[in-house]
Amino acid sequence: MPTEIAENLHRILERMAAAAARAGRKPDEITLIGVSKTYPANAIEQAFQAGIRHFGENRVQEWEGKRGVIADLPATWHLIGHLQSNKAGKAARLFHSVDSVDDLALAHRLDRARAEMNVSDQLRILVEVHMGEETKSGVAEAELPRLAAQLLELPHLRFAGLMVIPPYFDDPEDVRPYFAKLRELRDELQTKTGHRLPVLSMGMSHDFEAAIAEGATEVRVGTALFGSRTVLP
Secondary structure, three states: OOOHHHHHHHHHHHHHHHHHHHOOOOHHHOEEEEEOOOOOHHHHHHHHHHOOOEEEEOOHHHHHHHOOOOOOOOOEEEEOOOOOHHHHHHHHHHOOEEEEEOOHHHHHHHHHHHHHHOOOOOEEEEEEEOOOOOOOOOEOHHHHHHHHHHHOOOOOEEEEEEEEOOOOOOOHHHHHHHHHHHHHHHHHHHHHHOOOOOEEEOOOOOOHHHHHHOOOOEEEEOHHHHOOOOOOO
């Protein structure tokens, strides 16, 4: 008997496919990240069994506390919340991607931590861009070109694209200009640096269809997939 999470996933994938079709895109161009922050390990396991392969966590400490029984799942783990510099070492070890890099000092710490791990593969990173006043983290648009150029010089990091958490609007159509702006910033960076930045991480449970219309390659969905949040003990 299908779980509630599996049923939710089916509905989300149908909406993603419809949004992609309206935008003249293919559904397989868009990765669904299940935002598992505050949800217990068994919910993550259910989502994995239903077909989710990418998960997003907000805090290093929370992920450390619940990863025990699911760490061996062949999934990709994203850190999508603001990362404090003193947690960079742990983040570099615990996650496949840090999607919320917003300054050079943090990037240097991640790069050094990855070097100390003595692994051949680079740590994928995205740069979070600050738009609006809902969130305080993220790099300012004016500072983005310089940061991008500096990140491309760090040998143990793979700078793959941009992420945004825009202001909340009741009508998802009102957020589309923020998504369009992120795409424009990405395109400008590609031209300036000559470096391909394939990832646009934008769109959440209430507005991912608008994000897909504006070119999102990754959408981050939590409550629409897992249901109402409960605080972990």
